[in-house]
Amino acid sequence: xxxxxxxxxxxxxxxxxxxxxxxxxxxxxxxxxxxxxxxxxxxxxxxxxxxxxxxxxxxxxxxxxxxxxxxxxxxxxxxxxxxxxxxxxxxxxxxxxxxxxxxxxxxxxxxxxxxxxxxxxxxxxxxxxxxxxxxxxxxxxxxxxxxxxxxxxxxxxxxxxxxxxxxxxxxxxxxxxxxxxxxxxxxxxxxxxxxxxxxxxxxxxxxxxxxxxxxxxxxxxxxxxxxxxx
Amino acid sequence: xxxxxxxxxxxxxxxxxxxxxxxxxxxxxxxxxxxxxxxxxxxxxxxxxxxxxxxxxxxxxxxxxxxxxxxxxxxxxxxxxxxxxxxxxxxxxxxxxxxxxxxxxxxxxxxxxxxxxxxxxxxxxxxxxxxxxxxxxxxxxxxxxxxxxxxxxxxxxxxxxxxxxxxxxxxxxxxxxxxxxxxxxxxxxxxxxxxxxxxxxxxxxxxxxxxxxxxxxxxxxxxxxxxxxx
DNA sequence: GTGTAATGTATACATTGTACACATTACACA
DNA sequence: TGTGTAATGTGTACAATGTATACATTACAC
Numbered sequence: 001x002x003x004x005x006x007x008x009x010x011x012x013x014x015x016x017x018x019x020x021x022x023x024x025x026x027x028x029x030x031x032x033x034x035x036x037x038x039x040x041x042x043x044x045x046x047x048x049x050x051x052x053x054x055x056x057x058x059x060x061x062x063x064x065x066x067x068x069x070x071x072x073x074x075x076x077x078x079x080x081x082x083x084x085x086x087x088x089x090x091x092x093x094x095x096x097x098x099x100x101x102x103x104x105x106x107x108x109x110x111x112x113x114x115x116x117x118x119x120x121x122x123x124x125x126x127x128x129x130x131x132x133x134x135x136x137x138x139x140x141x142x143x144x145x146x147x148x149x150x151x152x153x154x155x156x157x158x159x160x161x162x163x164x165x166x167x168x169x170x171x172x173x174x175x176x177x178x179x180x181x182x183x184x185x186x187x188x189x190x191x192x193x194x195x196x197x198x199x200x201x202x203x204x205x206x207x208x209x210x211x212x213x214x215x216x217x218x219x220x221x222x223x224x225x226x227x228x229x230x
Numbered sequence: 231x232x233x234x235x236x237x238x239x240x241x242x243x244x245x246x247x248x249x250x251x252x253x254x255x256x257x258x259x260x261x262x263x264x265x266x267x268x269x270x271x272x273x274x275x276x277x278x279x280x281x282x283x284x285x286x287x288x289x290x291x292x293x294x295x296x297x298x299x300x301x302x303x304x305x306x307x308x309x310x311x312x313x314x315x316x317x318x319x320x321x322x323x324x325x326x327x328x329x330x331x332x333x334x335x336x337x338x339x340x341x342x343x344x345x346x347x348x349x350x351x352x353x354x355x356x357x358x359x360x361x362x363x364x365x366x367x368x369x370x371x372x373x374x375x376x377x378x379x380x381x382x383x384x385x386x387x388x389x390x391x392x393x394x395x396x397x398x399x400x401x402x403x404x405x406x407x408x409x410x411x412x413x414x415x416x417x418x419x420x421x422x423x424x425x426x427x428x429x430x431x432x433x434x435x436x437x438x439x440x441x442x443x444x445x446x447x448x449x450x451x452x453x454x455x456x457x458x459x460x
Numbered sequence: 461g462t463g464t465a466a467t468g469t470a471t472a473c474a475t476t477g478t479a480c481a482c483a484t485t486a487c488a489c490a
Numbered sequence: 491t492g493t494g495t496a497a498t499g500t501g502t503a504c505a506a507t508g509t510a511t512a513c514a515t516t517a518c519a520c
Contacts, residue, residue, distance in 0.1 A: 030515050031467060057508060067469050069509075074467090078508065140435040149436050163436075186448050189428070189437065190455045196435075197427025198419065205370040205426075206379050206393075207419065218416050225420045229459020260484050261498065287477060297500050299478075304498090308477065 027065055036074045038064040043085045044135070051134040052082055052141065079143070086142040087154045089135040093128045094156030097165050100124035114172035115227065121166045122195045122223040129199035130212060137203060140196070166191060170230075179230060187230055194226045195219075257295055266304040268294040273315045274365070281364040282312055282371065309373070316372040317384045319365040323358045324386030327395050330354035344402035345457065351396045352425045352453040359429035360442060367433060370426070396421060400460075409460060417460055424456045425449075 032038065042063040046054045057078050058068045075081040100120040107113055129136040148154060149163035160168070170187045173179040179187070201207040202215055210218070262268065272293040276284045287308050288298045305311040330350040337343055359366040378384060379393035390398070400417045403409040409417070431437040432445055440448070 030469095031517080035467080056506085058506080068507090069470085069511095070468050072509075140431065143438075144436055145439045146436045186451060189431075189448060190424070190452050193427035193431060193452060194420070194424045195427065196431055197423035197425065197429075199427075200430050201370065201419075201423060201426055206374055206376045208373075209375045218419060221416060222420050222423060225459035226455070227459070229455035229457070260500090261486080265498080286475090288475080298476095299480095299501085300499050302478075 032066055035064060035066060035070065039071055039074060040084055043081055044088055047085050047138055048132060048134045051137045055082060055085060082142050086138045086144055089139040090154035090162060091156060092135060093139055094162045096128045097121050097124040097162055098156045098158050111176040111178055114176050114178060117169040117172055119223055121169050125195045126199060126219040129203060130215060133203045163188060183230060190230060191226050194222055198222050262296055265294060265296060265300060269301055269304060270314055273311055274318055277315050277368055278362060278364045281367045285312060285315060312372050316368045316374055319369040320384035320392060321386060322365060323369055324392045326358045327351050327354040327392055328386045328388050341406040341408055344406050344408060347399040347402055349453055351399050355425045356429060356449040359433060360445060363433045393418060413460060420460060421456050424452055428452050
C-alpha cells in the first residue's frame with residue numbers, strides 16, 4: 001500500500017501546456033516498473049483538474065503509457081482507484097491542517113492556544129477546499145466511513161488524520177475548561193459539518209459565485225459561529 | 231416551463247416490483263402528448279433511487295417509451311434534464327420545510343415562535359435529506375447559483391424557496407431581538423452550511439454508517455449549536 | 461535453468477451521450 | 491377546407507467508457 005502525501009500537490013499541475021495531448025510516455029521494457037504509483041499520480045492530477053468524474057480509467061492508463069486493462073492488475077476497478085485518490089486527498093488535507101496549526105504563535109495562554117487550534121483546523125479545511133476543489137470533492141465522497149478517518153494511510157505528516165487533528169483541538173478546549181465534557185460528545189461532527197457544508201455549497205452548490213476573498217471572510221465568521229455554539 | 235412540486239414524491243416508488251424491466255409504455259400515436267412531463271417524472275424517479283448518476287438519458291427515454299433522441303426536443307442535453315430534476319428536488323424540499331413550519335404549535339411568545347421556526351427549517355432539511363437522499367443530492371449540486379434559490383420554480387406551495395423560508399425565520403429572530411442586525415448578515419449561509427454539511431457527510435461521506443435514530447438525535451444537537459452560535 | 465506467478469496486451473462487448481438526416485403530424489393561415 | 495410549415499419523434503451512426511476473457515512477456519524462487 002503506497003502513500004503519496006503532499007508531494008502530489010506540490011507537483012506542477014502540468015508539464016505540457018497543451019491541454020489536449022496527454023503526456024504519453026513510451027517505454028522500452030514490457031514491465032512498467034512502478035505502475036501503481038504512475039496510475040495513482042495520473043489519477044490525482046486528473047482529479048485536481050476535474051474532480052472524480054475526470055478520473056477516467058482509460059485516460060489514466062493512457063497517461064501512464066499502458067494499455068487500459070493494465071490498471072486491473074493494481075486496482076480492482078475504477079471505484080478502487082477513486083478510493084485511492086480519496087485517501088491521497090485526505091492525506092493532503094491533513095498536511096494542510098498541520099501546517100496551519102504549526103503557524104500558531106506561541107503563547108502561555110492554553111485557552112487561547114486551544115481556540116487558535118480549532119480555528120486553524122477550520123481555516124485550513126476551507127482553504128484546502130478552495131485551493132484544491134477537485135481533490136477536496138473526493139476526500140469525503142467516495143465510499144469511506146469513519147473508520148477511514150482514523151486510518152493512518154489518510155493521515156498527514158504527524159500521523160494524525162484531519163478528523164483526529166480536529167479531535168485534539170476539541171480535547172484541548174475541554175482541558176482548558178472552555179468546553180464541558182457533555183458538549184464534547186459529537187463535537188467533531190458539529191464543527192466538521194459547518195465547514196464541510198460551507199465548502200460544498202461553495203464548490204458545487206449555490207454559493208459557487210462567491211469570490212475568494214468574500215468566501216474567506218464569510219468562512220471566518222462561520223468559524224466564529226461554531227466557536228460560540230459548540 | 232412546467233413545475234412538478236410534490237406530487238412526484240408522493241407517487242409510489244415503482245409500479246412494478248421487477249427491478250430490471252423498465253416500465254415501457256407502448257403508444258399508438260406518433261406524438262407522445264406530454265413527453266416533457268413524462269421524461270421529467272421518469273428522471274425524478276431514477277434520481278430518487280440512485281441520485282444524479284442514475285439519471286441516464288437513454289433509460290429515461292426508455293421509460294417514456296420513446297427513442298433516445300426524442301429527449302433532445304425538450305432538453306438541450308443531459309445537463310439540462312438534471313437541472314430540471316434539481317429544481318423539482320428543491321421544490322420538494324421547500325414543501326417539506328413548509329409542512330414542518332405548519333406543525334409548530336400556536337403561541338403568543340414570538341421569540342419562542344421564531345426559534346421554533348428556525349428549528350423547523352433545519353429539522354425538515356435533515357429529514358428530507360434522509361428520506362430522499364437521491365433528490366437531496368441533486369437539489370444543490372447541479373450548476374445552480376443563489377439566484378435560483380429565489381426562483382419561484384424551485385419554491386414550495388407558499389411560493390417561497392427553502393432559502394427564503396430560512397430567511398424569514400432569521401428575520402423573526404431579529405424582530406424579536408434574539409439576534410442582532412449585525413449577526414443577521416450571512417446568517418442564512420451559516421445555518422445552511424451546518425445542516426448541509428451534516429447531510430452530505432451522512433449521505434455520501436464518512437458519517438454514512440450512522441443509523442437513522444442516531445442521525446436525528448445528532449441533528450438536533452447540531453441545530454442546538456447553530457441556535458447558540460448564530 | 462526452469463516453471464510459475466506477476467504483470468502487461470489484444471480483442472471484444474454492452475452502454476452511454478449526442479450529432480445528423482429523415483418521418484410524421486398538429487395547427488395556422490389561405 | 492386544404493396546405494405548408496414548424497414541432498415532434500425515429501433511425502442510424504460514432505466516439506468513449508468500464509470491464510471481461512484470453513493471451514503474451516518476464517522477474518524471480520527453487
